[in-house]
Amino acid sequence: MFETDKKLLNNYxxxxxxxxxxxxxxxxQLGLSEGEVIENxxxxxxxxxxxxxxAVVKNGTIGASTLAAMKVPQEKLIDVAKIVSSxxxxxxxxxxxxxxxxxxxxxxxxEARLQEVxxxxxxxxxxxxxxxxxxxxxxxxxxxxxxW
Amino acid sequence: MVNNxxxxxxxxxxxxxxxxxxIEALxxxxxxxxxxxxxxxxRLGMSEEDVLQYLESLIARGxxxxxxxxxxxxxxxxxxxxxxxxxISDELVDEIGERMGKFDFVTLCYQRPRRLxxxxxxxxxxxxxxxxxxxxxxxxELADSLGISDVPNEVLFSSRQFKQRGARYxxxxx
Numbered sequence: 001m002f003e004t005d006k007k008l009l010n011n012y013x014x015x016x017x018x019x020x021x022x023x024x025x026x027x028x029q030l031g032l033s034e035g036e037v038i039e040n041x042x043x044x045x046x047x048x049x050x051x052x053x054x055a056v057v058k059n060g061t062i063g064a065s066t067l068a069a070m071k072v073p074q075e076k077l078i079d080v081a082k083i084v085s086s087x088x089x090x091x092x093x094x095x096x097x098x099x100x101x102x103x104x105x106x107x108x109x110x111e112a113r114l115q116e117v118x119x120x121x122x123x124x125x126x127x128x129x130x131x132x133x134x135x136x137x138x139x140x141x142x143x144x145x146x147x148w
Numbered sequence: 149m150v151n152n153x154x155x156x157x158x159x160x161x162x163x164x165x166x167x168x169x170x171i172e173a174l175x176x177x178x179x180x181x182x183x184x185x186x187x188x189x190x191r192l193g194m195s196e197e198d199v200l201q202y203l204e205s206l207i208a209r210g211x212x213x214x215x216x217x218x219x220x221x222x223x224x225x226x227x228x229x230x231x232x233x234x235x236i237s238d239e240l241v242d243e244i245g246e247r248m249g250k251f252d253f254v255t256l257c258y259q260r261p262r263r264l265x266x267x268x269x270x271x272x273x274x275x276x277x278x279x280x281x282x283x284x285x286x287x288x289e290l291a292d293s294l295g296i297s298d299v300p301n302e303v304l305f306s307s308r309q310f311k312q313r314g315a316r317y318x319x320x321x322x
Contacts, residue, residue, distance in 0.1 A: 008217070009219055012216045012217045013214065013217045013218070014215065015215075015216065016178075016217070018200050018204055019200075020183055020185060020200070021183060022178075022185075023180075023182065024182065034182055038181070038182070041180055042180050045180075048220050049219065049220055050217050051177075051219070051220050051313070052176070052218050053177055053180075053216060053217055053218070054174050054175065054177050054178060054215070054218055055171055055174045055212045055214070056212065056213050056214040056215070056218065057211060057212055058210055058211055061210070061211045062168065062171065062211065067260065069267075081308075081310040082310075085310050091312070091313050092311060092312050093312075094307075094308065094309045094310055095307045095308040095310070096231065096305065096306050096307065097304060097305050097307060098302065098304045100266075100304075103231075103304075104311075130266060130267055132260040132261060132267070133260065133261070134260060135258070135259040135261060136242065136245065136258065137257070138242075138245035138246050138249035138257040138258065138259070139254060139255070139258075139273075
């Protein structure tokens with residue numbers, strides 16, 4: 001990867017410029033034009049090296065969220081995962097190597113809706129999820145340091 | 149679009165309807181145009197200046213913990229992604245958690261409830277690496293440094309990813 005590419009990915013994970021023309025500001029810092037910065041970010045989003053430029057909201061300050069897990073028989077995993085992913089409130093859903101093999105994050109406007117989603121998932125899959133909401137956050141999120 | 153009243157939080161953090169709408173609008177990502185905050189504002193009926201002020205305030209109040217590029221670990225070659233879970237005594241979990249969260253290869257560190265008898269673990273952390281061996285070595289380093297090598301733990305590597313996108317908080321999606 002080119003040096004400027006690395007900087008685009010590493011240096012703007014936090015403190016993204018809050019000015020009317022942020023991409024021009026980044027360009028100024030890296031010696032690129034505004035158009036080149038936009039093009040580079042678009043390229044990274046298309047190739048999915050970055051998922052978005054956006055806000056990571058502190059857990060628990062807005063709405064309700066939780067991590068849940070289920071023990072799914074291996075032959076049913078794809079089907080059950082599809083059901084879980086179909087909920088708009090589920091934003092992450094992935095397999096882990098464990099008895100509890102399906103893990104997903106639910107984010108909802110309220111605790112009531114979150115509980116509803118858990119019940120609906122249980123009703124549709126006939127598998128009871130364990131609900132593991134955050135009790136305390138011990139990590140200060142500074143972004144992800146990429147070592148190339 | 150977000151019609152719930154300001155949502156309160158036990159620690160007293162409040163976000164207004166306008167702020168929630170802005171966070172919601174950002175879920176799809178900051179537009180890749182020269183004046184992205186102006187475009188966001190137009191969608192929400194706010195001025196560019198309002199958008200910038202709301203964002204500054206949300207960041208200052210800690211509601212937005214990070215604003216910027218969200219990278220995809222997997223695509224950058226960090227394909228070994230482990231959730232490491234530990235059963236730490238209730239008396240020690242805060243102290244151990246605080247120290248664990250400071251390791252630079254730990255990207256998340258949370259206390260969560262045990263769900264006995266199935267799930268005895270109360271401390272969760274995430275470790276990302278290019279290779280499993282690296283991640284496992286880091287987990288050993290963590291355990292040794294924190295003096296918890298004898299504490300029951302498990303390392304859960306992720307395999308298939310079925311869905312990943314930014315969180316949505318509003319109810320305007322149905």
